[in-house]
Amino acid sequence: MSSIARIVRDNSMSILFGLLFVAALAGQAVTGYHEANQQLAARGRAAMSVGSWLTSGGFVNAMAVNWQAAILQLATLVLAGAVLYQRGASHSRDPDKEKHEDAEDRQREADEERRFTWVRRHSLSLALFAFFLLAFTAHLFVGAAAYNEQRSLAGQGPLTPTAYAASAQFWFENFQTWEAEFAVILVFVVLTIFLREERSAESKPLGASEATTGETND
Known part of the structure; x- marks a missing residue:
C-alpha cells in the first residue's frame, strides 16, 4: 500500500466529514445568497454581491x-x-x-x-x-x-x-x-x-x- 493510500485509509473518517462540511457550507452559501437577494428584490433593494453576502x-x-x-x-x-x-x-x-x-x-x-x-x-x-x-x-x-x-x-x-x-x-x-x-x-x-x-x-x-x-x- 502506498503512503498516500495509507494516509487516506487511516484518516478516511475525518476526510469524509471534512468534504461533507465543505459541500454543505458551499450549498448554504449559494442558496442563502439567492434567498437574501430575493428578499432584497421583494423590498425594492439592490442585490448584494457574493462577497457582501459571505461577510x-x-x-x-x-x-x-x-x-x-x-x-x-x-x-x-x-x-x-x-x-x-x-x-x-x-x-x-x-x-x-x-x-x-x-x-x-x-x-x-x-x-x-x-x-x-x-x-x-x-x-x-x-x-x-x-x-x-x-x-x-x-x-x-x-x-x-x-x-x-x-x-x-x-x-x-x-x-x-x-x-x-x-x-x-x-x-x-x-x-x-x-x-x-x-x-x-x-x-x-x-x-x-x-x-x-x-x-x-x-x-x-x-x-x-x-x-x-x-x-x-x-
Whole structure:
C-alpha cells in the first residue's frame, strides 16, 4: 500500500466529514445568497454581491448558531457519559461495573489520576465547552448584526449586542437549535439499546443483549 493510500485509509473518517462540511457550507452559501437577494428584490433593494453576502451578518450568524448548538451536543454527551449512566446504551459505562471493581482496579485508577493533571483528564470536555463559548459569543455579535440588517429593511433602528442578548429573537435562535441537539442525543442513546450497526464503534456487538451496556467511554 502506498503512503498516500495509507494516509487516506487511516484518516478516511475525518476526510469524509471534512468534504461533507465543505459541500454543505458551499450549498448554504449559494442558496442563502439567492434567498437574501430575493428578499432584497421583494423590498425594492439592490442585490448584494457574493462577497457582501459571505461577510454579512445573515450568513455568518447562520453558521455560528448551528456550530454552537452542534458543539454543545458533543460537549454535553461527553460530559454526561463521564458521570451518568444509561443501561443498555452503547455510549455509556456499565452502572454495575464500579460496584464490583476490586482494590487493584481502584488503585490503578488512582494512579492514573496522579499521573495526569486535572486539565489533562478533562481536556476533551474543556476543549468542547471552550469552542461552544467561542461560537456562542460569535452568535451574539454577528447575530446582532444580522438582526439589525433585518430591522433596517423594516425601517427600524439597530440594537446593541447587549440589547440583542436580552431579546426574544436571540434566545429563540438558541433554543430552537438546542432542543434539536438534545433530542438527537436522546434518540441516539435509546436506539443504541435495541439496534445495532455492524462494525461501528458507536454500536454494541450484534449479539449483545439489550441489557448489555457499552464500554465506549472507559
